[in-house]
Amino acid sequence: MTHRTRPYYVPVANEEAVFKAAYRQGLSILLKGPTGCGKTRFVQAMAYDLDRPLVTVACHDDLTTADLVGRYLLHGGETTWVDGPLTRAVREGAICYLDEIVEARQDTTVVLHPLADHRRQMPIDRLGVTLEAAPGFGLVVSYNPGYQSVLKDLKDSTRQRMVAIELDFPPADVEEKVVAHEAGVEEGTAAQLVRLGQAIRQLETAGLREVASTRVLVAAGRLVTEGLPIQDAARAAVAGPLTDDPLITAGLFEMIDAYLADEERTSPQD
Amino acid sequence: MVRSADSPARLRLLASAIAGRPVEVAAAEGGVPSWTDGATIFVDVTGATGDQVRMLSVQAALLGAGSLDPEVLQPMLRRPSSARRYLSVEGHRALAERRHLLPWSVSSLVDDGVAGRSASPAHSLALAMGGAEIPEAPEVFGAIHPRAVVALRPADGGASQHVPRRARDPGLRELDDEEEDDAPAVDLFSSPVGGGGGLGRLLKKMFGEGRSSAQGPPGADAPTRWSRRAAGVPRSPTVSSAVAAVPEHTATAPFTPLACTYPEWDGIRRHYRQDWCTVTELQPAPAERSPLAVPDTHGLRRALARLGTELERRRRQLQGDDIDVDAAVEARVAVLAGSMPDEAVYIDSVRHRRDLSVLVLLDVSGSSGLPSATGAPVHEHQRSAAAALGVTLAELGDRVALYGFRSQGRSAVHVVPVKRFGDAMDALVLQHLGGLVPGAYTRLGAAIRHGTAVLERDGGTARRLLVVLSDGLAYDHGYESSYGEADARRALAEARRRGIGCLCLSIGAGADAEALRRVFGTAAHASIPQGELLSCVVGPLFRSALRSAELRRRAWQRKARTTERLVVEGRTA
Secondary structure, eight states: OOOSSOOOOOOOSSHHHHHHHHHHTTOEEEEEOOTTSSHHHHHHHHHHHHTOOEEEEEOOTTOOHHHHHEEEEEETTEEEEEEOHHHHHHHHTOEEEEETGGGSOHHHHGGGHHHHSTTOEEEETTTTEEEEOOTTOEEEEEEOTTOSOTTOOOOHHHHTTEEEEEOOOOOHHHHHHHHHHHHTOOHHHHHHHHHHHHHHHTTTTSSOSSOOOHHHHHHHHHHHHTTOOHHHHHIIIIIHHHOOOHHHHHHHHHHHHHHSOOTTTSOOOO | OOOOTTOGGGGHHHHHHHHTSOOEEEEOSTTOOOEEOSSEEEEOTTSOHHHHHHHHHHHHHHHHTTTTOHHHHGGGSSOHHHHHHHHHHHHHHHHHHTGGGSOHHHHTTOOHHHHTTOSSHHHHHHHHHSOOOOOOOOGGGOOOOHHHHHHHSOTTOOSOOOOOGGGSOGGGTTHHHHHHHHHHHHGGGGOTTGGGSHHHHHHHHHHHHHHHHTTOOTTOOHHHHHHHHHHTGGGOTTTOGGGOSOOHHHHHOOOOOEEEEEEEEETTTTEEEEEEEEEEEOOOOOSOSOOOOOOOOHHHHHHHTTTTOOEEEEEEESSOSEEOHHHHHHHHHHHHTTSOOOOOOEEEEEEOOOOEEEEEEEEOSGGGGSBOTTSSBHHHHHHHHHHHHHHHHHHTTOEEEEEEEEESSTTOEEEEEEEOTTSOSSHHHHHHHHTOOOOSBBOHHHHHHHHHHHHHHHOOSSEEEEEEEOOSOOBOTTOOHHHHHHHHHHHHHHHHHTTEEEEEEEESOOOOHHHHHHHHTTSEEEEESSGGGHHHHHHHHHHHHHHHHHHHHHHHHHHHHHHHHHHHHHHHO
């Protein structure tokens, strides 16, 4: 899929330069970063800049090699080969983005090895052919190192074929811009939401599985755009998704009240 | 909305966020300005919520900005008046430093003029000790009690550590009631996944101390305190579903003592002594002693998660990676013959469901009461290993049973079903486990035979595993050295022959490899100096035990089939 306008992405450090350099050199890219920090958006923006189609695969537990590469299907008396998304990207020279690659089974990720290193080939044993990656093909995988699933990790042999770019939640000023732009709220509201988000991120060890991502802040902002009071929006979009635990929920509500208090009552001095 | 308006604990997350580490919030005694001891922030709860938030935020910002590090506070121990001046400067500086995390109502407290005068806590300290004019701090800043902070956090300690109460300011005794109320809230942090977190580790340390201090330091009022506190632990909603509330039926079910007899192998005469040992199942001791802390299962989960789940290729699936040629040909034939073809013509590879039952046998003989190399009794190492294994496997969805065993001669081999296969892995189990006291001797063979029988009867799965946690000293009346060892070996071999994987672990006992070999024979076994290493050895051990059991099981099944056929043939002939 290609976008007509550039997907909104505000660079934080040199990630755009690294990405483009690695892409031009035919190196595969490993994006690390917490859920909802903008990994997917970043790849979309890069694909736009580089003018390549983007093939995205959301990896899951049961993702098999055949799901990526393709398989034979039976139609009447005929077998037909159907390319998988990875094969399609290899043939077309698209950027293939494997989202949350650790979710995929380890035996599946091995298929990436010849593609990810200098060979840039994909052997398809079911067809008995080896595809050379078309010019422009790029492999990008993302992975969330702090993901709750402790059972899963990326194989070293896979990691070492990649160039790593670490993303994190953007700094407050950038994040305010992002929230304001994406949700269409005023800067003051965005700043309040971001401050709440920053505070919740300090709680990383406190029994919350995930912290408030930019994504949930944007969601809260969008509810505000629809006319919801900001506290209600944050309760629904920030506190609710983060936890089911009544005690933590109560604590989060308390934080929401403290950080998103009506501006008239407490005019900011700074 | 779930919150009790009066409890200041509801502000705990807010305080932790600003401090950047877990802190507790409790009510200060009437009228006292807000203060903190480094682990808990005490605020006056009589004021409006907005004021509470402000008071709390100042104290939390002080914690987060390093203003209350013991090294900084040390010089103020002797000059309490300087603490007030220090707070007036450092309070502003800390708030300014944490400004990006403060609610707006709080960030308006910052006086940048004052904050700008200091660049660090040490700088503020120098200002406070000097003679410069410093504007009085607003009332919401509360107070700093250097003595309380330093008492709780010795200069070398990192994040909040626990010290016995006697070391605290004696004026704070009543506060413990508040802490008691907060106990369930504390447990939020001991979630099975996040147990490695700061407060999770702290809790673990606290419970660990609690147990060892039960026989320990003079003057510490530890036991009751700990037991009350810890009793809250398993109630915590985040601990996991496996450690849910104590179910009524297990608590009240009438207990029927069960006695079975088992043979014993006489290695000297090389024959079995039939019905030689009587094994009695005893009711677990009522849980008066402190229950075990919820174990940290992080590392173990990783090691054990993949056990017994292999990929399997399934034919004739509706979807899959490859075409199942046989099915495809049949389908084609069906079409050509004019009938409805079966559309399931693919081969899929799917992961097995876990299919494992594990029985953990815990040696509670007198010898396990001996101290280990690290100081704590071997028994404690084994007990926490048993708890960790039990909780982990139960969380992973395996069937788990936990039995303690000891003996006093062949007619009195006692096993204590801490957790039967049917019981839930709950608070009661950890309580019972905590209540096991080492004593008497080890008739290993009889215990293993009983474990094997229970596994066969109640395990209910194809893969079965017997885990023996013992120091490897097989000793009882008439069960000395080589005789006992031979019988234990024999019992393990019997179990394996029936397709039950056996695995023996000696933790902290310092038994040498040769001695373990004599007792455990060719069963998978390992000796580790301390429980923390469990996760390193347990994966390969479990796998090897399961694999050897698998081989035996197949051989056994083949033999059984052959016998059956012979019987049938014999009948028809």
